[in-house]
Amino acid sequence: MKKPVAFDAADYLDSEEVIAEYLNVALASEHPDLFLQAIADVAKARGMAQLAKETGLGRESLYKALAPGAKPRYDTVLKVIRALGVELQMTPVPRKA
Template identity: 70%
Template sequence: MSKVTKFDAAEYLDSEEVIAEYLNAALEDKDPNVFLAAVGDVAKARGMAQLARDTGLGRESLYKALTPGAKPRYDTVLKVIRALGVGMHASPIHQKSDPNKELQRTR
């Protein structure tokens, strides 16, 4: 009989670059709980007590805010993300077509 251990992403989140990629992948999912779970994994990797000190939030509040199904306030998410050493940026999902290129195709 083989023993199966539970995968813990927090064990692999050891740099800002890895953390940023992990969170970006989670943001691509349409389910917001995936992102909250990913932020929770990063928080666990960094230490919830330290994150609480860095954000000025209580540990219990952090656990509650990062639980799948929670609806944390934007300012809470922003404080947590910044305290984790990463930022969020917007980028276009679809590239807009260049009207000049469209004209050239029809000629």
């Protein structure tokens, strides 16, 4: 009997389009930890050492900031998002009549 292999989303984040869609779906969730986990998955896919270099943050600091339950500072999230090659954009939500 084969042993099950753990799923790792980072293994499938192989294009800008896939990464952007993955982050958008996570951002749309009501659970903020899901978005943070998605950022961590993308960071892992891109390489944490390279991300640390691009953001000017230490690797250990990045791991802590992107850990489940972490409450990273807004400026840290922005640095990471920009270094990952994506940006946050707001669109109006139709109001209920």
